[in-house]
Amino acid sequence: MLPRHPMSEPPPKRAPGTVAVHGGEQRPHAADALTEPIAQTATYAFRDTAELVAHMEGRLERLEYGRYGNPTVSALERKVAELEGTQDAAAFTSGMAALVTATMALTRSGSHVVLFDDCYRRTRQLVTGFLERFGVSHTLLPPADVGALEGALRPETRLVIAEAPTNPYQRVLDLDELVRVCKPHRVKTLVDSTFATPVNLRPADHGVDLVVHSATKYLGGHNDVLGGIVAGGGSLVSLVRDLRHVFGAILDPHAAFLIARGTKTLALRVEQQNRSALAIARAFEAHPRVRRVWYPGLESHPDHATASRLMTGFGGVVTFDLVGDLASTGRFIDACRIPQIAPSLGGVESLIEQPALMSYFELTTEERAQVGITDTLVRLAVGIEDPQDLLADLRQALETG
Ligand SMILES: *Cc1c(COP(=O)(O)O)cnc(C)c1O
Numbered sequence: 001m002l003p004r005h006p007m008s009e010p011p012p013k014r015a016p017g018t019v020a021v022h023g024g025e026q027r028p029h030a031a032d033a034l035t036e037p038i039a040q041t042a043t044y045a046f047r048d049t050a051e052l053v054a055h056m057e058g059r060l061e062r063l064e065y066g067r068y069g070n071p072t073v074s075a076l077e078r079k080v081a082e083l084e085g086t087q088d089a090a091a092f093t094s095g096m097a098a099l100v101t102a103t104m105a106l107t108r109s110g111s112h113v114v115l116f117d118d119c120y121r122r123t124r125q126l127v128t129g130f131l132e133r134f135g136v137s138h139t140l141l142p143p144a145d146v147g148a149l150e151g152a153l154r155p156e157t158r159l160v161i162a163e164a165p166t167n168p169y170q171r172v173l174d175l176d177e178l179v180r181v182c183k184p185h186r187v188k189t190l191v192d193s194t195f196a197t198p199v200n201l202r203p204a205d206h207g208v209d210l211v212v213h214s215a216t217k218y219l220g221g222h223n224d225v226l227g228g229i230v231a232g233g234g235s236l237v238s239l240v241r242d243l244r245h246v247f248g249a250i251l252d253p254h255a256a257f258l259i260a261r262g263t264k265t266l267a268l269r270v271e272q273q274n275r276s277a278l279a280i281a282r283a284f285e286a287h288p289r290v291r292r293v294w295y296p297g298l299e300s301h302p303d304h305a306t307a308s309r310l311m312t313g314f315g316g317v318v319t320f321d322l323v324g325d326l327a328s329t330g331r332f333i334d335a336c337r338i339p340q341i342a343p344s345l346g347g348v349e350s351l352i353e354q355p356a357l358m359s360y361f362e363l364t365t366e367e368r369a370q371v372g373i374t375d376t377l378v379r380l381a382v383g384i385e386d387p388q389d390l391l392a393d394l395r396q397a398l399e400t401g
Contacts, residue, residue: 015085016199017267024078037077038257042066050252068245076260080219080229083198084211085128089231089257090241092218093266095194095214097226097249098123098228106242109135114152117163118143118171120192121359123161140370144171144303163192164201167321168355168379169294172303175310179207199270201311209236217346221262221269225255275315276387281318283391291397294319316382317345326375329354333378335397338385345381346347350390352380
């Protein structure tokens with residue numbers, strides 16, 4: 001028997017701030033350490049042959065080999081499961097490793113997958129490029145268009161992959177509607193909740209089957225480690241974990257320690273990022289050099305009503321379109337002193353990027369316009385710096401850039 005650790009009974013309901021700190025911790029830790037120790041080991045020793053036989057016969061559940069489980073990794077998995085309100089979770093070396101493993105665990109040759117046009121670029125590549133080679137077909141739906149979902153389902157549809165909020169326009173699809181349409185057809189739902197975090201949105205509370213995170217972003221929160229999570233019901237996560245044993249992309253114990261340590265401050269960080277992002281979005285909406293702002297917390301956002309119903313905070317990413325051109329937008333970014341140019345988001349450092357030069361570099365201006373990416377578009381991933389300092393910096397960059 002391989003080690004399993006779904007929570008046998010639901011823990012008492014605690015607020016995210018408390019769960020972030022204490023969730024998943026099994027007291028006392030080894031050596032009475034206050035914090036979860038790092039079990040930096042590749043394998044586990046059996047006391048004697050009798051113990052080995054008892055384990056192999058399934059009479060004794062214990063750890064066996066590093067690719068199948070690790071106590072530091074399990075502690076992180078329990079913490080995220082409690083934050084998401086799911087029975088179990090499995091941790092991976094990256095968000096993409098989590099997505100690939102979960103998607104392949106739920107599909108087979110002949111299956112059909114539905115996903116949305118504005119999903120993460122590599123998720124799209126996974127389904128439209130890679131899974132296609134294994135006989136898995138797909139349908140792409142317009143951003144947040146749950147209305148088109150019913151018509152896209154086929155008898156062989158196994159999985160719908162969604163994200164909320166999406167990049168870069170922060171679309172928030174109606175998760176209740178997503179689940180309402182999928183459930184009767186027994187189609188599984190997977191939501192990449194990286195941008196939302198369990199502080200702002202808990203997809204499983206709305207009936208979503210699997211919740212995926214790039215833990216590289218908000219969970220880790222410090223731009224210093226890669227990781228991924230799949231959270232959900234015990235039997236589904238168990239399926240995913242069985243494939244993780246084969247693919248081998250289990251999170252490293254040291255990375256698990258860093259992510260769990262980062263997660264302890266998740267609620268504090270995200271609440272601060274929510275506040276800063278909303279303040280910046282409001283200020284930019286009123287600024288003459290800004291053509292348009294996309295932030296689900298603004299009344300002007302197309303999904304403001306849905307986001308207000310589903311989310312307790314609107315997240316730390318603000319997208320805006322500036323007056324000017326590709327070059328002047330680059331000058332604005334270069335004039336920023338606090339946010340740095342880098343892909344990624346969700347960490348303590350503010351990061352800024354021009355999607356035209358990052359994710360959509362290979363496309364011409366015309367091709368970008370077709371997918372809705374203008375040369376003057378900017379994505380700001382707000383960190384935890386002082387909001388007044390951030391706003392002052394962005395304002396001076398708008399004036400001088
Ligand atoms: C970053 C990201 C991923 C991929 O995660 P990695 O940890 O980089 O593999 C997947 N989905 C979303 C929404 C992301 O932002």
